[in-house]
Amino acid sequence: MVLFGPPGAGKGTQAQLLAEQLKVSHISSGDLFRQHLQQGTPLGLRASEFMNRGVLVPDEVTIDIVLDKVLSLNAEDGFILDGFPRNRNQAEVLEDALMRRARGLDKVVYIQVPEPELVKRLAGRYSCRQCQAPHSIPKESLGPEGSAPDLTCQRCGGELYQRPDDRPKAVQKRIQVYQDETLPVLSYYQDRGILAEVSGVDKIECVNHRVLEALRASEPAGC
Numbered sequence: 001m002v003l004f005g006p007p008g009a010g011k012g013t014q015a016q017l018l019a020e021q022l023k024v025s026h027i028s029s030g031d032l033f034r035q036h037l038q039q040g041t042p043l044g045l046r047a048s049e050f051m052n053r054g055v056l057v058p059d060e061v062t063i064d065i066v067l068d069k070v071l072s073l074n075a076e077d078g079f080i081l082d083g084f085p086r087n088r089n090q091a092e093v094l095e096d097a098l099m100r101r102a103r104g105l106d107k108v109v110y111i112q113v114p115e116p117e118l119v120k121r122l123a124g125r126y127s128c129r130q131c132q133a134p135h136s137i138p139k140e141s142l143g144p145e146g147s148a149p150d151l152t153c154q155r156c157g158g159e160l161y162q163r164p165d166d167r168p169k170a171v172q173k174r175i176q177v178y179q180d181e182t183l184p185v186l187s188y189y190q191d192r193g194i195l196a197e198v199s200g201v202d203k204i205e206c207v208n209h210r211v212l213e214a215l216r217a218s219e220p221a222g223c
């Protein structure tokens with residue numbers, strides 16, 4: 001499946017929950033990039049330049065990184081894509097690659113969140129340096145210049161930091177790029193009859209419930 005939605009919709013949080021509930025791999029294009037960055041691979045170095053500016057990484061880099069991971073899974077293993085595909089070309093390349101393996105997407109779940117809410121959320125988003133888990137930090141807990149002193153990951157105790165692409169200037173740009181290039185991918189999946197929409201404005205548990213409902217709706221009767 002693909003979890004689809006604007007930056008700040010909660011795709012990462014939902015994908016982590018679903019991966020545990022459904023026992024499938026969570027494939028986050030952002031996390032894959034960061035792994036390549038930390039390991040200093042040539043693809044990682046190329047990608048970092050674009051990510052820090054809040055613009056999309058060129059297609060061929062993104063596609064190589066994500067497909068390498070998807071195609072490394074066993075044919076019977078499920079997966080959740082988070083942050084990919086981000087444009088029509090990526091959606092088409094993904095479909096081709098899966099079809100060559102006699103696989104396909106069961107569902108694309110679109111998590112909808114209005115723009116003012118996205119901006120508010122991203123301003124308070126901090127990530128763990130170790131496990132990448134996203135955290136939402138209320139404004140009053142932040143120090144000067146958005147610093148987050150003494151905040152540690154609730155999952156692994158690692159250090160929290162704000163990613164360059166979650167800083168205010170980059171956020172505005174990411175939302176614009178999303179509207180121009182990513183949003184049109186919805187009609188691609190609508191045409192294939194696998195698109196489901198859920199509201200992402202609610203507690204994490206409620207959104208999770210909605211996504212699970214949307215997935216169940218795709219199961220054959222009697223399953």
Ligand SMILES: [Zn+2]
Pocket residue numbers: 128129130131132133153154155156157158
């Ligand atoms: Zn952590």
